[in-house]
Amino acid sequence: MMLKKMLLGVSLLLLAACGSNKEKSQVVQITGSDTCLNVTQQLSEAYMGSNRDARIAVTGGGSGVGIAAAINGTTDIAMASRDAKESELKSAADAGNPLEEIVFGWDGLSVIVHPNNPVNALSKEVIGRIFSGEITNWREVGGADAPIILLSRDSSSGTHVYFKEAVVRGGVKKSAKEYADATLFLPSNSAIVQEAASNENAIGYVGMAYMDETVKALEVDGSAPTVENVSSKKYPIARELFWYAPAERSQVISNIIEFALSPEGQAIVAEEGFVPAK
Known part of the structure; x- marks a missing residue:
């Protein structure tokens, strides 16, 4: 009887240890x-x-x-x-x-262009009209006489969905606006940065942590995409x-x-x- 109790105790200890190791090794x-x-x-x-x-x-x-x-x-x-x-x-x-x-x-979404683009600021409403295809030439917003090349994340991206709802559709839930047919859908923030850095007529959007010196972030409604402006809710294109x-x-x-x-x-x-x- 004593031997059975000892064996039972050892078995329970082994089971407990196995459960603990399984938790640790998950x-x-x-x-x-x-x-x-x-x-x-x-x-x-x-x-x-x-x-x-x-x-x-x-x-x-x-x-x-x-x-x-x-x-x-x-x-x-x-x-x-x-x-x-x-x-x-x-x-x-x-x-x-x-x-x-x-x-x-x-995160604040940075709307980015090539550093040589003379446009430095746009309103959120105008950016929405650009990405929906209503504005197609940079001269319409103070830039060069050149077609606007649209860069967006692909449809599996939450950033794609957020930007469409908040900017392209202007936050209007009943809106059916979509990205323009000519939009180039890219698989990552890095891909958008690389394309904008190599094309003077491109415009795209990326999480602000992915910004670098190869592209320029536009002010939106008079506010730059900075940590301070996102923290204070001053920057208008920000999300959780x-x-x-x-x-x-x-x-x-x-x-x-x-x-x-x-x-x-x-x-x-x-x-x-x-x-x-x-």
Whole structure:
């Protein structure tokens, strides 16, 4: 009897240890927005640096890809540069994967042109008319007599969706305006920067953390896309950055989220060129 009790005790200890090791060895998958990709990678690396047992894999693909993966349970955290639609949240709940929305930062979208472009500022309303194809020549807005080349993120991007709703449609929910047929849809912020840097007639938009000296950011409604102006809500094209995680999740996933919202995590968000949520 004593031997049986001892064996039972050892078995329970082994089961507990196996459960603990499984929790520690869990590879947390984070998928989605390319805008959120770099900052999420930095957050993940910092977290793993302080937690040697942690394993995190971060991949892009766009906000829509990330949210779809969260709905079907193939990712642990979805990165998104737009808020999830009611239909997406319902689909997740119906699939048994109800999602919690976590805002970890803010981003201002920089509207960019070639440095040689004489246009330095436009209104949000005019930018919307340019991207819808109503304005097609730079001379109509004070620039050279040249056709405007439109650069946009592709449709899987949350940035694409946000810009269409907030700028092309002017925030009017019933509007059916779309990007102009001639728009070039590109797969990443970096691709838009590269194209704008090489084409004097191009105009595009990118997350402000992806700006560099090869392109020029326009003032919008008299405000530049800076951390200060996004923080004060002065800059008119700004949006929240999201993580979507299972409402019922492992402690490992909860710990990663808590780190992202901690002072150390929020400092990383700021270092990457975004505005901290806290």
